[in-house]
Amino acid sequence: MDSIIEDVQVRKILDSRGNPTVEVDVITWNGFGRAAAPSGASTGSREVVSFPEGGVDVIVSEVEEVLACELIGMDAEDIATIDEVLREVDGTDNLSAIGGNTTVAVSMAVAKAAAASYNMPLYKYLGGNLVNEMPFPLGNMMNGGAHAGINAPDIQEFLVVPIGANNIVEGIFANAAIHKKLKELIQTKDSNFTGGKGDEGGWIPNITNDIALEIQAQACEEVGDELGIEIRPALDMAASEFWRDDEEKYVYGQDGIKRDTGDQLEFVKDIIETYNMFYVEDPFDESDFDGFSQLTSKVKDDCLICGDDLFVTNKEILAKGIKMNAANAIIIKPNQIGSLSETYATVKLAKENDIVPVVSHRSGETTDDTIAHLAVAFGSPMIKTGAIGGERIAKLNELVRIEEELPNPKMNVF
Numbered sequence: 142m143d144s145i146i147e148d149v150q151v152r153k154i155l156d157s158r159g160n161p162t163v164e165v166d167v168i169t170w171n172g173f174g175r176a177a178a179p180s181g182a183s184t185g186s187r188e189v190v191s192f193p194e195g196g197v198d199v200i201v202s203e204v205e206e207v208l209a210c211e212l213i214g215m216d217a218e219d220i221a222t223i224d225e226v227l228r229e230v231d232g233t234d235n236l237s238a239i240g241g242n243t244t245v246a247v248s249m250a251v252a253k254a255a256a257a258s259y260n261m262p263l264y265k266y267l268g269g270n271l272v273n274e275m276p277f278p279l280g281n282m283m284n285g286g287a288h289a290g291i292n293a294p295d296i297q298e299f300l301v302v303p304i305g306a307n308n309i310v311e312g313i314f315a316n317a318a319i320h321k322k323l324k325e326l327i328q329t330k331d332s333n334f335t336g337g338k339g340d341e342g343g344w345i346p347n348i349t350n351d352i353a354l355e356i357q358a359q360a361c362e363e364v365g366d367e368l369g370i371e372i373r374p375a376l377d378m379a380a381s382e383f384w385r386d387d388e389e390k391y392v393y394g395q396d397g398i399k400r401d402t403g404d405q406l407e408f409v410k411d412i413i414e415t416y417n418m419f420y421v422e423d424p425f426d427e428s429d430f431d432g433f434s435q436l437t438s439k440v441k442d443d444c445l446i447c448g449d450d451l452f453v454t455n456k457e458i459l460a461k462g463i464k465m466n467a468a469n470a471i472i473i474k475p476n477q478i479g480s481l482s483e484t485y486a487t488v489k490l491a492k493e494n495d496i497v498p499v500v501s502h503r504s505g506e507t508t509d510d511t512i513a514h515l516a517v518a519f520g521s522p523m524i525k526t527g528a529i530g531g532e533r534i535a536k537l538n539e540l541v542r543i544e545e546e547l548p549n550p551k552m553n554v555f
């Protein structure tokens with residue numbers, strides 16, 4: 142009774158890039174849940190469609206009523222059935238009729254409303270009373286590729302993981318310190334640097350990929366020494382963005398270099414060894430399961446090789462990746478698949494197969510903090526966010542609150 146849905150409201154709000162996105166309120170007899178959907182810039186081609194033709198306005202003017210009619214009277218606790226209803230309402234495989242961003246915002250708002258109906262925080266409602274592990278924050282430091290402008294590195298994200306952090310507060314402040322240190326280091330390499338930042342708050346330097354890698358490692362070492370904790374570099378190459386099908390090459394525009402798949406394999410392996418990379422995401426094009434497999438078998442446990450565009454949080458695609466040993470980590474973005482229950486199914490399959498699930502933000506975000514709760518509830522060893530910026534710290538600061546609430550918090554293990 143407490144969690145019976147009484148109303149569903151949908152509105153158009155701004156995301157961090159100034160684009161419209163959808164926010165959903167779900168009101169139950171004894172609770173209220175609100176969630177907003179993020180948007181990607183470097184999206185995988187097999188992600189569900191974010192919005193229907195006509196965009197958010199169509200959802201507000203036409204879809205809200207349909208959703209309200211279907212969901213009012215249902216029990217918000219029954220998230221799986223509600224997610225099925227959302228798929229039925231949409232009626233397409235890729236959620237193109239009402240949009241995966243609509244369904245995911247409803248799905249997350251339903252879960253939050255269910256939790257609120259029983260006066261529980263979402264992480265506890267979904268994860269249970271015994272959850273006590275905090276994720277390491279994988280923080281974005283420098284941006285290139287689709288998240289930056291011209292003259293930036295081709296590699297999309299230079300990230301760090303404060304792997305020696307003893308708690309989330311130490312972790313997020315270590316990341317913020319690296320972000321500051323990198324500003325200084327960029328200024329020594331790029332005389333035209335204006336302090337510009339990319340979509341996720343990382344700096345956008347006008348430097349080569351190699352120099353970016355060097356100063357990233359230097360910042361990890363210097364700040365790590367200052368703070369007395371180990372901080373390791375990481376990358377999201379988002380290689381689909383600079384793979385050219387017609388040439389069958391990875392085209393590094395900033396460096397003026399083209400690499401075929403074999404060269405790319407060597408290049409990435411070298412980077413991992415030289416810089417002691419903790420994590421590399423999407424080192425190959427999203428269709429190149431073989432390239433992923435070769436790299437994963439070469440680096441073994443030395444580095445997490447993570448599929449984002451490769452897996453798009455899709456359980457069936459992950460199953461193929463598991464068979465091929467394509468990766469040892471997977472990015473988890475609920476809006477790539479369109480609902481919380483499907484997201485959970487993918488996380489479950491990953492964990493059963495020792496694939497590290499990394500709950501992640503998108504480049505276009507809102508101040509919605511749901512992913513902080515999901516990372517804790519799912520026992521995700523890592524959460525990928527920015528290091529600074531309002532929509533990024535919304536997640537990080539929520540993790541601080543969650544850690545404070547837990548009776549016996551620990552950092553997760555890999």
Ligand SMILES: O=C(O)[C@@H](CO)OP(=O)(O)O
Pocket residue numbers: 180181182183184185298341377379449472501502503504505
């Ligand atoms: O590629 C990524 O991992 C993400 C987030 O960092 O970017 P986008 O949301 O643009 O897909």
Ligand SMILES: [Mg+2]
Pocket residue numbers: 377379422423449450472
């Ligand atoms: Mg990515």
